[in-house]
Amino acid sequence: MKKILQGNEAIARGAWEAGVTVACAYPGTPSSEILAEIAQYKEITSQWSPNEKVAVEVASGAAFAGARSIACMKHVGLNVASDPFMTLAYTGIKGGFVIVVADDPNVHSSQNEQDSRNWARFAKVPMLEPGDAQECKDFTKIAFEISERFDTPVLLKGETRVSHSDSLVELGERQAAPVPLGLDPKQATKYVMVPANVRVRRKIIEERMRNLEAYADEFPYNVMEINDPRVGVISAGAAYMYTREVFPKYSYLKLGMVWPLPKKLLAKFFKKVQKVIVVEELDPFLETEIKALGYKVFHGKDLIPNMYELSPEIVESSLKGKAYKGPKIREKLDDLPKRPPNLCPGCSHRALFYSLKKLGTFVFGDIGCYTLAAGPPLQALHSCICMGGGVGQAYGAGKAFGQEGLGKMCAVIGDSTFLHGGIGPVMDTVYNKGYSTTIILDNRITGMTGLQEHAGTGYTLRGEPANMVNYEELVKALGVKNVRKVDPYNVAQTMETIKEELNRDEASVIITENGPCMLHRREKRKFQFPYYTIDTDVCRGCKACLEIGCPAISWVEKEGATKDGKKRKGTVSINRLQCPGCGLCAQICKFEAILPGQA
Amino acid sequence: MENNRVTNILLSGVGGQGAILASNILAHVFVDAGYDVKKSEVHGMAQRGGDVTTHFRFGKKVYSPLIKYGDVDYLLAFELLEALRYINYCKDGAKIVINDQKILPPGVNLGLAAYPENIAAVFKKHFKKNVHLVEGQKIALGLGNAQAANVVLVGAFANFFPEIKDKMWSNALTDLLPKKILELNVRAFEEGRRSFNGNSP
Numbered sequence: 117m118k119k120i121l122q123g124n125e126a127i128a129r130g131a132w133e134a135g136v137t138v139a140c141a142y143p144g145t146p147s148s149e150i151l152a153e154i155a156q157y158k159e160i161t162s163q164w165s166p167n168e169k170v171a172v173e174v175a176s177g178a179a180f181a182g183a184r185s186i187a188c189m190k191h192v193g194l195n196v197a198s199d200p201f202m203t204l205a206y207t208g209i210k211g212g213f214v215i216v217v218a219d220d221p222n223v224h225s226s227q228n229e230q231d232s233r234n235w236a237r238f239a240k241v242p243m244l245e246p247g248d249a250q251e252c253k254d255f256t257k258i259a260f261e262i263s264e265r266f267d268t269p270v271l272l273k274g275e276t277r278v279s280h281s282d283s284l285v286e287l288g289e290r291q292a293a294p295v296p297l298g299l300d301p302k303q304a305t306k307y308v309m310v311p312a313n314v315r316v317r318r319k320i321i322e323e324r325m326r327n328l329e330a331y332a333d334e335f336p337y338n339v340m341e342i343n344d345p346r347v348g349v350i351s352a353g354a355a356y357m358y359t360r361e362v363f364p365k366y367s368y369l370k371l372g373m374v375w376p377l378p379k380k381l382l383a384k385f386f387k388k389v390q391k392v393i394v395v396e397e398l399d400p401f402l403e404t405e406i407k408a409l410g411y412k413v414f415h416g417k418d419l420i421p422n423m424y425e426l427s428p429e430i431v432e433s434s435l436k437g438k439a440y441k442g443p444k445i446r447e448k449l450d451d452l453p454k455r456p457p458n459l460c461p462g463c464s465h466r467a468l469f470y471s472l473k474k475l476g477t478f479v480f481g482d483i484g485c486y487t488l489a490a491g492p493p494l495q496a497l498h499s500c501i502c503m504g505g506g507v508g509q510a511y512g513a514g515k516a517f518g519q520e521g522l523g524k525m526c527a528v529i530g531d532s533t534f535l536h537g538g539i540g541p542v543m544d545t546v547y548n549k550g551y552s553t554t555i556i557l558d559n560r561i562t563g564m565t566g567l568q569e570h571a572g573t574g575y576t577l578r579g580e581p582a583n584m585v586n587y588e589e590l591v592k593a594l595g596v597k598n599v600r601k602v603d604p605y606n607v608a609q610t611m612e613t614i615k616e617e618l619n620r621d622e623a624s625v626i627i628t629e630n631g632p633c634m635l636h637r638r639e640k641r642k643f644q645f646p647y648y649t650i651d652t653d654v655c656r657g658c659k660a661c662l663e664i665g666c667p668a669i670s671w672v673e674k675e676g677a678t679k680d681g682k683k684r685k686g687t688v689s690i691n692r693l694q695c696p697g698c699g700l701c702a703q704i705c706k707f708e709a710i711l712p713g714q715a
Numbered sequence: 716m717e718n719n720r721v722t723n724i725l726l727s728g729v730g731g732q733g734a735i736l737a738s739n740i741l742a743h744v745f746v747d748a749g750y751d752v753k754k755s756e757v758h759g760m761a762q763r764g765g766d767v768t769t770h771f772r773f774g775k776k777v778y779s780p781l782i783k784y785g786d787v788d789y790l791l792a793f794e795l796l797e798a799l800r801y802i803n804y805c806k807d808g809a810k811i812v813i814n815d816q817k818i819l820p821p822g823v824n825l826g827l828a829a830y831p832e833n834i835a836a837v838f839k840k841h842f843k844k845n846v847h848l849v850e851g852q853k854i855a856l857g858l859g860n861a862q863a864a865n866v867v868l869v870g871a872f873a874n875f876f877p878e879i880k881d882k883m884w885s886n887a888l889t890d891l892l893p894k895k896i897l898e899l900n901v902r903a904f905e906e907g908r909r910s911f912n913g914n915s916p
Contacts (some may be wrong), residue, residue: 120742120752248753248780281780282753354780361779428783443785446841447802453828455729455796455820457765464794493825662825667764670819671826685824 129257337372464631506535869908
């Protein structure tokens, strides 16, 4: 039976068909849907982990016990998980173990643009790269076979245009995992990575790579298609799909396994075609390796861009050069208003960042919906490096300034992000006598990636009630003496609390309360009024309320005057359908022109 | 339809307008009709009010998940500005359905940018009778739920594909929509389909 599936759904299906019993992930675009899909299969124990490192540790523990297991993450997630990952390449596994790593070329929703293929070469493990949903399913299944046959973790590379594309998939049945469960305490030389054992395993890795290279030549998804022998393209994944589409007459070597490379197959392909072009997204990974084998690559990154994502027209125009004729431009669209993502109407982050903006604080931030506060009109977040990064940075900046810096900076971090990577730097701030203030923006869910549960929400991935981390007790146990709670929607009180803590020469933590994500299904903030409205008799058109960038508030340009004769250039208007009644704008208005509406 | 020719449909709109359901309906229908189908969308931050596009392609065998710039055969736009943004993606003679709705982007809300005027007229200048403006919001509200505007638009769009049997559309709606709102959406689809000729220039 064929069904249309998203790439991520197909990976989940592949894991289920392969007999996987343990699956872990930390959400991250474009990988988040894999675990949400896996959660529907009752045969698989699936869970959100606090971060990618823990996900890899949990899943690899299951693999050591003999289970087939999978850990899923976005490209930067593997940076976090790289510590266990790099050494798991030494120990190998027992049950099949696959790490899905989903790249984000063109940075649709990430803090950098990485080519994860480099991890495969770096760690000396195989990597498979599917190009559509059917391949996502097939490659996931065969990845487990490779993992067990060669005793190695296997990387499966996703990317936006594969992970988030839907296409037809032939469904199969679930098979039982072939390795029996059991832990063998006598295998210390394999599993205990102390120097003497590491040196033994180091040699085994090299043997394994040689065996994998030989296997690559027979890997069923490394496919040669000889058409016109004058031009042969070597490509993989989405890049292959684009190239195959715009140059259907060329010959192709489509690599399903991008590491290690199939040496004999490459030799065969170079014999069959006259000129070889390598088309790949991001780094010249294949090109460099193929050149290192002594082959002449006619074109590669000299024409194909090494940044952002490829597309059919980019591949076509790059390879055709001056011969490429683009479509005609009917309308010049350079000045079209952009439509960037925005904090939702009523979002508690907007209120909190308005307070920070008014205080003029330098805000070290990190990754979540709240990173949107960096953009206009709020512009109240001033750094974003990695999950948890802002906490350590604020502390470090304080160390640079000494007493001079008191009151001038703070860190913000989301609830999910705090559990991911914020605990360590808060502990460090106390231990090493820093004074920075960390504001935990607790919206009760992992917001930006689409509302995933975490250890602080009280529910598991599958919606079962679970322990709920108490942030206040947690940071107190780390040694933070000054722990405050604020209602972010009360601007005056929030500003006062932040100001006090910012000026305190000691580590402090502020936790926002009763500000759940506006899209949260389970938790809703009850606002006092159903919506707010503009009193156009009074509105002076000062635009102060526009400073918060609420999508429900818009400017209506129309010269006129207030009822008492004050001239104005226009008024604002509140869209009643969008306004949830959070009341932030009413607190900002100096003229009492924003009034509560009645149901 | 030519043999092995791939048809390209671009759906554009604003996060929260239901473009993904619309593309799922199209996928269901064209798979049912025996085609290979690929569709691709950027999720990421779409639900925070950003612009959303879905590339939808069907044919005998589809390789690329993305439509080549300038190769769009059909544009289904859920919002006027988001239609205009993709006017240069369309082929000459492309067929176009646009929801007659403005959703102001942040720059316009703040009074820093102007919402482009006469978008429908611009489309009609280039695509003449192939442009169909549909009052999706108004029709859906008339049925009792503005949320069904996306299905109204799909209903209008269905007129471009007379070879697709009615049963395939209704099967898609039945399979993809929760029972509670199915009847409303079936009516939304039918109203959308009827709206088309009345609006045709």
